[in-house]
Each structure stands twice: as C-alpha cells, then as structure tokens.
Amino acid sequence: MSGGIRLLCALSVLCGLALSLAPEGGVKRMMSLCSAVLLMLSMLSLIRDLDIGAYSLEMARYRELGREISAEGEDSRARLQRAVIENECEQYILHRAESMEIRALEASVTARWDSTGCWLPISVELSGNVSEADRETLAEWIETDLGIGKDKQSWREHGS
Numbered sequence: 001m002s003g004g005i006r007l008l009c010a011l012s013v014l015c016g017l018a019l020s021l022a023p024e025g026g027v028k029r030m031m032s033l034c035s036a037v038l039l040m041l042s043m044l045s046l047i048r049d050l051d052i053g054a055y056s057l058e059m060a061r062y063r064e065l066g067r068e069i070s071a072e073g074e075d076s077r078a079r080l081q082r083a084v085i086e087n088e089c090e091q092y093i094l095h096r097a098e099s100m101e102i103r104a105l106e107a108s109v110t111a112r113w114d115s116t117g118c119w120l121p122i123s124v125e126l127s128g129n130v131s132e133a134d135r136e137t138l139a140e141w142i143e144t145d146l147g148i149g150k151d152k153q154s155w156r157e158h159g160s
Helices: 002-021 026-048 052-099 132-146
Strands: 106-113 119-127 153-156
Touching: 002 026, 052 106, 052 119, 052 132, 119 132, 132 153
Parallel strands: 119 153
Antiparallel strands: 106 119
C-alpha cells in the first residue's frame, strides 16, 4: 500500500512538471486530460489492490494502540498531579514550621485520589528534633489547614 502511494505521489509530481513545461493551448489541455486519466487509473489500481479485511484489522489495531497510548498519558498525568500535590503540601508544612522557627524538619505527605475528582493529602510523616509543644501546635495546624487528622500524622526523630 505504501509503495503504491509513493508511486502515486511520484506520478503526480511528474504530471505537474510535464504540465508546467507544456506550451499553452491544445497541447497543454491534452496533457492535462492524459495526466488526470493516468492519476485516476493509478488511484483505482490502489483501491483495487486494497484488502478490506486486512485494512479493517489494521484500523482496529491502530484504534487499540491509540487507546493504550491515551491511557498511558492519563496515568502519567495522574502520577504527576499526585507528586505535585504531595510536594506542595510538604512545602506548605515546612514553610509553616519555619514561621514557627522550627528549622530541622522534614515532611513526607501521601495523597490519595478522592471521589470529588482530585488528589487530597491523607497522611504525613514528619521527622526532626522538635519539642512536644511545637509538635502539638504543628499537628493542630496540619489538621486544621490540610485536613490530615492527628491519627494520620506520624513523627520520628532524626536518625531513627
């Protein structure tokens, strides 16, 4: 099929070149008619040689391939959105901790797809040497601002 299409393209270029070189008048009109007939016969031979069953199978295969590529793109987009949400929440927590003058803190947020159609933070793991009072204040703030309950917040000391 692709060989026939290449032949058709080459033939149309040749016909166009011949027509551009032909003198005006009857000769050009005759060449134009011959070129049109030649191109139509070439197209008809392509159609005649077309195997409809194989064509249908190829089209079905390409549709399936398109669906797979689309699904992979959606999956990649979802993973990227999740990573962005988790990173933004982590930065938000660290910024808040810094405003409380807590410096040596690390945060790792986990997000989950929600029925509302977006990624929501569901848990956070915090690590650092932070006083009990600062932990409590930060835990309250995380629960209030990010909606991550205290039962979904875990703490560990640096180095453990």
